[in-house]
Amino acid sequence: MSPAASTASRFTPYAATEIAKGWDALYAFLLIASLISCILVIGGLIVFVIKYRRKVEGEKTPYISHSTTLEFLWSFIPFVIFMVVFVWGWKLFHDFRKMPENALEIAVEAQKWDWTFGYKSGRRVSGEFYVPINEPVKLVMTSKDVLHSFFVPAFRNKQDVVPGRYTTYWFQANALGNYQVFCAEYCGDKHSGMLAKVHVVTREQFDEWLSNDPYKGLSSVDIGQKVYAARCVACHQLTDAKGVGPGWKGMFGRSEKMADGSTITADENYIRESILNPNAHVVEGYPAGVMPTFAGQLNEQELMGIIDFIKTVK
Amino acid sequence: MATAAHSGKNYLNEKSGLWSWLTSLDHKRIGIMYMISVMIFFAIGGTFAMLLRWELFGAGPTIMNAHQYNQTMTFHGAIMVFMVIIPGIPAFLGNFILPLHLGAKDVAFPRVNLMSWYCLMVGSAIAFWSLFYHGSDTGWTFYTPYSVTTQNGTIWLVFGAFIIGFSSILTGLNFIVTTHKLRAPGMSFWRMPLFVWALYSTALLQVLATPVLAITLLLLAMERLLGIGVFDPNLGGDPVLFQHFFWFYSHPAVYIMILPAMGVVSEIITAFSHKTIFGYKAIALSSVGIAAVSFFVWGHHMFVSGQSEIAGIIFSFITMLVGVPTAIKCFNWVATLYRGSVRFDSPLLFALGFLFLFTIGGVTGIILATVGIDVHFHDTYFVVAHFHYVMVGGTLMAIMGGIYYWFPKMFGKLVNEFWARLSFVFIFIGFNVTFFPQFVLGAMGMPRRYFDYLPEYEPLNRISSFGAWTIGVGFLIGLGVIIHGLLRGKPAGPNPWGAKTLEWTTASPPPHENFLVQPVVTAGPYEYR
Ligand SMILES: [Cu+2]
Ligand SMILES: [Cu+2]
Numbered sequence: 001m002s003p004a005a006s007t008a009s010r011f012t013p014y015a016a017t018e019i020a021k022g023w024d025a026l027y028a029f030l031l032i033a034s035l036i037s038c039i040l041v042i043g044g045l046i047v048f049v050i051k052y053r054r055k056v057e058g059e060k061t062p063y064i065s066h067s068t069t070l071e072f073l074w075s076f077i078p079f080v081i082f083m084v085v086f087v088w089g090w091k092l093f094h095d096f097r098k099m100p101e102n103a104l105e106i107a108v109e110a111q112k113w114d115w116t117f118g119y120k121s122g123r124r125v126s127g128e129f130y131v132p133i134n135e136p137v138k139l140v141m142t143s144k145d146v147l148h149s150f151f152v153p154a155f156r157n158k159q160d161v162v163p164g165r166y167t168t169y170w171f172q173a174n175a176l177g178n179y180q181v182f183c184a185e186y187c188g189d190k191h192s193g194m195l196a197k198v199h200v201v202t203r204e205q206f207d208e209w210l211s212n213d214p215y216k217g218l219s220s221v222d223i224g225q226k227v228y229a230a231r232c233v234a235c236h237q238l239t240d241a242k243g244v245g246p247g248w249k250g251m252f253g254r255s256e257k258m259a260d261g262s263t264i265t266a267d268e269n270y271i272r273e274s275i276l277n278p279n280a281h282v283v284e285g286y287p288a289g290v291m292p293t294f295a296g297q298l299n300e301q302e303l304m305g306i307i308d309f310i311k312t313v314k
Numbered sequence: 315m316a317t318a319a320h321s322g323k324n325y326l327n328e329k330s331g332l333w334s335w336l337t338s339l340d341h342k343r344i345g346i347m348y349m350i351s352v353m354i355f356f357a358i359g360g361t362f363a364m365l366l367r368w369e370l371f372g373a374g375p376t377i378m379n380a381h382q383y384n385q386t387m388t389f390h391g392a393i394m395v396f397m398v399i400i401p402g403i404p405a406f407l408g409n410f411i412l413p414l415h416l417g418a419k420d421v422a423f424p425r426v427n428l429m430s431w432y433c434l435m436v437g438s439a440i441a442f443w444s445l446f447y448h449g450s451d452t453g454w455t456f457y458t459p460y461s462v463t464t465q466n467g468t469i470w471l472v473f474g475a476f477i478i479g480f481s482s483i484l485t486g487l488n489f490i491v492t493t494h495k496l497r498a499p500g501m502s503f504w505r506m507p508l509f510v511w512a513l514y515s516t517a518l519l520q521v522l523a524t525p526v527l528a529i530t531l532l533l534l535a536m537e538r539l540l541g542i543g544v545f546d547p548n549l550g551g552d553p554v555l556f557q558h559f560f561w562f563y564s565h566p567a568v569y570i571m572i573l574p575a576m577g578v579v580s581e582i583i584t585a586f587s588h589k590t591i592f593g594y595k596a597i598a599l600s601s602v603g604i605a606a607v608s609f610f611v612w613g614h615h616m617f618v619s620g621q622s623e624i625a626g627i628i629f630s631f632i633t634m635l636v637g638v639p640t641a642i643k644c645f646n647w648v649a650t651l652y653r654g655s656v657r658f659d660s661p662l663l664f665a666l667g668f669l670f671l672f673t674i675g676g677v678t679g680i681i682l683a684t685v686g687i688d689v690h691f692h693d694t695y696f697v698v699a700h701f702h703y704v705m706v707g708g709t710l711m712a713i714m715g716g717i718y719y720w721f722p723k724m725f726g727k728l729v730n731e732f733w734a735r736l737s738f739v740f741i742f743i744g745f746n747v748t749f750f751p752q753f754v755l756g757a758m759g760m761p762r763r764y765f766d767y768l769p770e771y772e773p774l775n776r777i778s779s780f781g782a783w784t785i786g787v788g789f790l791i792g793l794g795v796i797i798h799g800l801l802r803g804k805p806a807g808p809n810p811w812g813a814k815t816l817e818w819t820t821a822s823p824p825p826h827e828n829f830l831v832q833p834v835v836t837a838g839p840y841e842y843r
Contacts, residue, residue, distance in 0.1 A: 012757045027687060027757075034677035041644050041673045045666060048651035049658070052587070059655045061589040063843050067649075071593055074645040075638055082634040085684050090627050092686025097623045146460040147553060149618065149693060153759025156690040160619045162554060163459060164547030167620045180768070184693040184761040186453050187460060189380045192764035 016154040016175045016200065019095050023156040026088050033081060096157050099170050103138035104131065108169075109300070110141065110148035110161040113190035115181065116300040123213040126299030128197040132206040133176055139169040149185035152198060158184050173200040215301065224309025227302045231294070238313050245291060246283060248313045257284045271307050324726070324823040339424035340826060344431055345410030346724065349717075351434065352402050353793075359393035360789065362386050367748075367782035370775050373767055383765040384451040391454030392445065392471065396478050397438050399709050400567060403574035404520070405430065405485050407716045408513045410724060412489060414817035415507045417498025417835065419827040422491040426484050433481035441474025453763060455564075458545035458556040462537055469538050472531045479524045479531075482570070486520030489513055498816070500835035504598075507815045507839040508591065511598040512577025515605040519566045519573070523609070527563035530556065554619050561612035569608045571705055572672075573601055575712030576643055579665045582719050583647050585813035586662035587654025590840040593646040600639030607636050617688045630685035637680050644673060659811070660734035664715030667742045671707025675700060678753065693763075696756025699749045707745055714741070714792060721796070722810045726822040727803025729795050737792040744784025751778045815839050 015021045106129065107118040117129035131137045141150055143163040150169055151158035154177075159169040173179075183194035201209070215223045228236075235244035240251075254266050259282045264270055273280055275298065278291035298306070325342045335343055365386050369376045378386065409427065413420050421427050444450060450471045452461040461468045493514050497506070506514075533544045534556070543549025545556040576597075584591050591597065613621060613629030647669060656662070678700040682688050691697060718734055721727070751774040760771045767775065809818040816839075820829050 011754055013759050023686065023690060026684070027681075030681045030684065030687065034681065037677055038673055041648055042670055044648045045651065045669055048648065048654070049656045049662075049666065052651065052654045052656050054588070054655045054657045059588075061587070061655050061842055062653050063590055064592060064649075064653070065590060066593040066596065070649070071596055071642065071646070075642050078641040079638050082637050082680065085680065086631055086634045089630060089684035089686040089688075093617075093623065093626060093630075093689065094686075096686060096689055146463060147457060151693070151759070151761065153690070158618050158689055158692060162547075162620050164553070165620065180759070182759065182761045186384075186457070186763040188451070189384065191384075192380070192761075192766045 013153040013180075014175070014177075015156070016173050016177065016179055017156075017171050018174060019092070019171075020154065020156040022092055022095065026085075026092055029088070030085065033085075037078075099138055099168055100136035100172070103136040103170060105138050105140060106131075108139045108141040108150065108161070109144060110150070110183070110194075111144035111300075112146065112188055113183070113194040114300075115150075115183075115194070115196040119210060121210055121213065122216065123210055124299065124301040126301075127195075128199060130199045130201055130206055130209045131173060132203045133173055133200050135203070136170060136172045141167050141169060146187050147185045148183045148187050148194065151182045151184035152179055153182070154179040160185055173198075176200050176202070215305075220301075220305050220308040221312055223301060223305030224307070225305075227298065227306055228309055231298075232306070235291070242285075245286060248310050250314060252311045252313075258282065259284050259286070259288065268307050271310060272303060275303060275306065323825060324821065325826050326725070326823050328826050337428075339420070339428055341409050341413050341420050341424065341427060342724070342824065342828075344427055345406055345408075347431055348401060348406040348409060348434075351431075351438075352398055352406050355393055355397040355438065356789075359390055359398055360786065362390035362393070364782060364786055366390060367779040369765070370767075371779045372776070373769050373772050375766070380765040381449075381451065384453075384763070385445075385449045387763060388450050388453050389445050392441065392450075392475070395454050395567075396441065396475050397434070399571045399705055400478075400482060401434055401485075402571070402709060402713050403578065403716065404489070404513060404516050404570070405434070405481070407578065407713070407720065408485070408489065408516075408574060411720060411817060412492060412510060412513055413496065414723075414820070414824065414828055415510050415815055415839075416493065416496055417501060417816045417829065417833040418492065418496035419829070421488045422495055423488050427488055430481045430484040430488070433477055433484065437474045437477030437479075437481065439474075440477065441471050444470030444474060455560060456534065456556075457560075458534070458537075458551075458553045459547060461534065462546045469535055472534055476528055476531045479528050482520045483524045486517035486524075489517040490521065493517075498833050498835050504595070505835055505838050506598075507577075508580035508594070508597055508601075509574070509577035512573045512575075512580070512601050515601040516570050516573045518602075519570050519605050519608065523563045523566035523570075526559060527567075530559035530563065533559070554616070554621065557616050557619055558612065561615045562609075565612040565615065566605070566608045568701075568704070569604055571709050573604065575668065575709045576601065578712040578716040578719070579647065579668050581813075581815065582661045582665040582715055583650050584840045584842070585719070585811045586659060586665070587651050587656045588812065588842050589650060589654040590838070590842050591646070592649035592652075593642070594838065594840070596642050597646050600642050603639045604636060607632065607639075611636060614683055614685075614688070617685055618692050626685050630683055630688075633683035634680070637676070637683070640676055644669065644676065659718075660729070660731060660738055661715045661719035661811075663735060663738040663742075664711050664718065667738060668708055668711040668715065670742075671703050671711060671745065675703030675707055678703065690759075691756055693761055694756035695752040695760045695762055698762050699752035699756060702749045702752075707749070711741075714738075717796065719811070720817075721799060721803075722806030723817055723822050723824070725800060725803070726806050727799050728806045728810060729799035729803060733791060733795045733798070737788050737795055740788030740791060741785055742788075744781050744786075744788055747781030748778050748785060749781070751775075751781075814841055 015024055109116040114126050116126045118124045141161045143161045148161040149158050150161055155171045159167050177200055179198045181196035237243050237247040240247045240249040251266050255263050256266055257263055264281055276295040279288050282288045325340050369378055369383055450468055452468055536542050537544050543551040545551040545553050611633045613625055614633045617626045721729055755771055755774050806822050808822050816833055
């Protein structure tokens, strides 16, 4: 069964790791135990209220104050079940948390509102990443701003991503496919749009993908220049001439007057905002709504590259 | 005093005018003031819930944008938790009933009691102002560092919650002293109604846990205003520390919400099965037991926060322990019905509804306490469904049941039974239609606090929205029942249900100091023989 097709039709997502299957087994046990408990309590309730409904006003009821045996039983039996579940859950949790040796390590950086994945080879990607099948993968994660949480339903695991420290997450996918990554910790406006995909591919496909890094061996400024040539050149010149948009020469660090009358310095934050959300602050003399957003099209590496490149255009 | 009763004087008509209410020291009048305020807050919080479900009716933007959704979600959560569920049963039903249950004239400190109400009002006013003026969007949990890096509204909202906290602490203190000092002659601890036991356990939580919230909120304020690094990593603070502090209060707060509801259910089930409670001591002590253990389980909200593996395991274990006294209560209530003489009036329907929903909320609580399982469910709709089953299905069902049960005592009138039962049908069915699909959504992996969702989650979200509107209709009917009862209700008489606790021995509505003759207690509270 292909994972994509199965997602919508099942009550739990496709299980793409061994541990996820272990999770499903414990969940099935819990569901059955819960169902039995509900039938006992709710069933008993329904039977009693129907059977002992009041037939005449003022009828006598027996005075049953307690039963030590019964009360012991219905404390002790739940306790035993809870302990079984607790130990089983503990074991499962340990599997989720025991980081494997010799895993493929990927650095994950979360920020409002996207995910960046960095490989040892230097390749950095946003929004999606690739891993080889049947090999342990370890994510070392941190956040640049607020809390986020890395969650892949197909792996049945999540881990909060915390600014100022590293948290880890591991998995070994055993089925090829594309799996959904969610941000599960509330992080502001686009929390529900902070998505990514993990592509599980064969080792050969993975090696090929990794070596296909378009920016391999390039400096940040070089990357920026490449992106400029592909995406920005039509509207922005490298002189101070006014095109569709402002020319870039001498722009970095300059104070710009905005259409709304305010003044903003063209620093890293302003350039980033202008790329991702161009209409937030438009420079005076340029109409709003002309520049499209590049959110989701440029990754962190490319954004940083453009900023570093602009700094060099003097 | 006997002449006062014969002349038809009671706490409602003894004095008149708005000012006589706003300065009243009578616990019954203060209880009614809480009732009105909580109902207004509930209407506001409920309206936001309806808007949320409308937005989630389909994938993509429906009636608002993402920022407005996040504000709406924050308003709904903050109002419902801090202004409805926490003051709901203790401050409203507790205030009215506790002294009556104990055979007392009033609570121990009537002035402090009035001050608690004003704390709630002032705190709520500040919180509302901040919510709407600044448009806070942090969620009711105020997690750092998000809450210290966004707009300034958080600080005022937090300040409002801080003042509301004092209302909770003072009410708790008042109830503890009242229970110790003002019991009628002959009423030993083991002769107290179970509602009193529940309120007493709740009061312990209010007094011991709420200060931690106050301290946390102060630290948050100091960080925002003075730049002292506590939680913000940019200032050298630890964002996860906030979660420890926050849940150290907010987990016990869950029991501030549910313990008194359990007390209401014990009262209703005995009265309507006309039978003594099964296992009085077990139910009474399990309230205290739940309250005690609840201080040591906060970490179950943080299994995936980055706390250590061993911490997760310990918190999972202690959380499982809470399940035992909870299970005892459920089984004892069912056993009370056995060979009873069960009468199906609306209070009993709500109590049975409570048991039904609380059982589902309870077993899913065990599922979430299982640490290895929680790593998938944490922060998904499974959690949303679970806590609504416990808090709405539990607490709100108990509040509704409690209102219908004590309405004749409060106002001396009977409500229209047909419409009261109909409100139950709508609320109960609507509730399950709303929240059961959310368990499935959570299992499918849909995270909570999502403005937008993947298309595969749409059908179940749609069902859930229809359910929410059904609940809305149910509560509107309930409101109609209460208003109709106030205006047109038939006279109730002192004891329409034939119940045995002390409040039913005095007139309905009770006179100013509750009992014309000091009651003397010679037996337990549920002597149906
Ligand atoms: Cu997020
Ligand atoms: Cu909790």
